[in-house]
């Protein structure tokens with residue numbers, strides 16, 4: 001049974017200057033990503049037949065399964081943050097401010113110091129950290145929760161990183177990574193922020209804005225009218241924070257409605273919105289959703305500042321909606337293109353299905369004005385990062 005809430009803290013024009021550590025406006029984010037050899041903008045697909053079948057006017061999908069050959073968007077954050085970290089170290093030690101080409105030269109010649117980068121992950125962020133560390137000839141140690149799939153562990157090891165599987169949840173892996181990093185002098189590249197760890201998570205969130213910049217580049221002048229509702233799947237809330245910042249700033253006067261989608265088993269934003277009196281709360285779910293990337297029990301406190309003031313609606317769904325969404329992407333309607341979308345990647349479509357179909361949500365659907373005149377933006381945040389489960393899901397009928 002889905003759970004949901006409108007956001008009583010939502011502001012039409014939030015003043016982000018009041019948030020500490022706002023790095024979203026940094027002007028080197030998109031140029032940094034574009035300077036990488038592997039860079040290609042990921043495509044924006046239109047699924048017109050699926051839109052008609054579901055009862056909305058248009059569905060656009062930004063396909064992040066094709067990002068950097070890593071099957072997920074996450075390396076946008078890890079690469080930008082590690083680059084900022086190394087630049088700040090070089091500047092502190094030598095007084096030199098590296099431009100992007102100078103950073104790439106320095107990193108390429110192995111002249112940027114020697115670090116061990118460490119993080120907790122459900123899979124994709126850890127792979128992004130490991131990939132960046134390998135590119136820069138650095139070491140990476142990645143902590144994963146006990147229910148991690150072998151394919152996701154292998155994906156991280158294939159980037160040359162060490163993987164430590166913790167006997168606990170994602171939240172417990174975060175705690176263990178932080179204490180081991182402190183003891184060993186490693187650098188934490190965490191995508192979630194908590195007291196004492198804010199700077200790097202702020203750069204990671206900022207790195208995700210490249211997704212929204214690319215959408216604007218692809219749509220050009222059409223962008224402001226191309227979609228009116230955006231579904232964002234949420235783990236700790238960093239991607240949702242990037243969307244909230246981006247659209248409240250860049251679409252100030254024509255802001256799309258922003259909808260957060262979480263698994264019921266890890267509904268930390270919904271729990272916070274409903275019961276936190278403005279503060280974060282931990283999900284009461286057991287963090288065992290099939291949507292592994294969203295299995296996070298505690299919001300990032302920095303991301304919370306943005307989602308609390310920028311998102312319109314929060315919902316939590318059972319895994320079955322994600323299974324159906326994976327199948328709908330993989331077995332397209334009419335002339336729609338096929339998309340390979342993993343458990344968390346399909347969560348945005350899963351949220352849309354739940355809103356359009358559930359009787360319990362009919363008044364929310366009306367208030368959100370979701371219907372044949374709506375144009376919806378979804379982000380396919382991952383491809384088949386667990387190929388075995390992916391195959392099982394898309395080859396099963398109901």
Ligand SMILES: Cc1ncc(COP(=O)(O)O)c(C=O)c1O
Pocket residue numbers: 072074122124125191233234235236237238239240292293294296344345381382
């Ligand atoms: C595929 C996928 N989608 C969405 C998310 C959610 O991102 P965030 O944790 O920033 O909310 C994650 C997080 O790891 C992910 O792996």
